Amino acid sequence: MDIQDLIVFKTVAKQGSISRAAQELGYVQSTVTSKIQRLESHFKTPLFYRHRHGVTLTLSGKQLVNYAERILNLVHEAEKVVTDSDVPRGSITIGSMETTAAVRLPDALSVFHSRYPEVDLLLATGPTEELVRKVLHYELDGAFVAGPIRHPDLAQQAIIEEELVLISPRSTDTVSTDEDRYAYSSLEKNTLLVFKQGCSYRKKLEQWLHAENIMPHKIMEFGSLEAIIGCVHAGLGVSLLPKSVIQRITAPKTLVCHAIPIEYGKVTTCFVYRKEMVLTKAVEKLIDTVKMVLENDSASTLKQ
Structure with missing residues (x-):
């Protein structure tokens, strides 16, 4: 067993097909x-069930997937740590x-x-639940959720x-409001415009x-985001979004912001990553830079 065998195994498990895995990896099917087969x-046990639609993991195969992810991530992490230096460089996926x-x-x-030009940063967007899952499966170095x-x-x-x-x-x-009870009774007549399931803001709205x-x-x-805001502006419905979004990317005259109960109206954006993962200099500097810029933005806003 070698590392490349595990990469192939993980790709087949992900694709559910030997032919699609071969295409992704640039190999011939054989x-x-x-x-x-090796x-x-x-392991002296089948890892996949073969059928006309592709392949499906056996129980042993499902167990191996978790270990393969951890092994491959450790190899990747070892490469990053060994080659890491005081000058942030390399690639990170956030x-x-x-x-x-x-x-x-x-x-x-x-x-x-501008500060760290030797870092190649790939940014992937999605709802919180999806991003957390990708961090757990080593598909992201970390995520803002x-x-x-x-x-x-x-x-x-x-x-x-x-x-x-x-x-x-x-x-x-x-929307009509009762400031004492936060009674948005007219919402029953409105359409809610939301992101797909897994979005934390949608979850807050539904809980409220x-x-x-x-x-x-x-x-x-x-x-x-643009589609939601555009449809709210057009009168299609209402939505729940961070106030900063409305202040930054749309003219205040086009939309009305309504406060909601504080237990549903406050949410902390966090950067999450796996506990056992050693943060590279590039990831550390990214977190520091984001915090610094946001702190400066907040200070500027307070002075205005």
């Missing part, structure tokens, strides 16, 4: 099949919620790139606290509405 011979990537990270990433995250294998650093607000179009009286016994008229899922 090479992939040979490496899988692993099965080594995840972020789309709202954070759109509003909080651009200035910080610009500063980071809505916290706190409670998982025994994850460490986290608080980055910034966001205020969530309900947004509606200014042109219509979409459930506590108020409010059943929304309809829920529509969107894949981008």
Whole structure:
């Protein structure tokens, strides 16, 4: 058994097909099949069930996937640590919620790139649950997510606290409020515009509405922040987003921000990563840069 065999095994498990794995890895199918057979011979047990639609992991195969991920990550981490120096360099893959990537990270990433040009940074966006899963499976070096995250294998650093607000179009009286009870009774007549399941802001919104016994008229899922804001502006419905998003990427005259109960309206953006992972200089400097830029932004806002 060698490292390349495990890479092939993990790719086949991910793709559910020997042919698709061979295509991704740039191998001929016979090479992939040979490496899988060598692993099965080594462990003296089948790792996949073969069928006409592809392959499916056996129980032994499922157990091996977890170890393969850990082994491959340790090899990757060893390479990064051994070659790491005081000057951040190399490649890092970071995840972020789309709202954070759109509003909080651009200035910080610009500063980071100018200071550490030898670092190649890949940014992937998605909802919190998806990003956490990718961090756990070693697909990301870390991610900016809505916290706190409670998982025994994850460490986290608080980055910034966001205020969530309900947004509606200014042109219509979409939402009526009772300041004492936060009674948004007219929400029952509105469509909620949200990101897909796994979004922490959507979860907060659903928890709040459930506590108020409010059943929304309809829920529509969107894949981008711009689509949600555009549809709210057009009067299609309402949404729950960080106030910073509305202040930064849309004119204040186009939308109305409504405060919601504090237990649902505050969320901390955290940077999460696996506890056993040694943070490289590049990742450490990225976190420091993001914190510094956001602190400066907050200080500037307070002076205005």
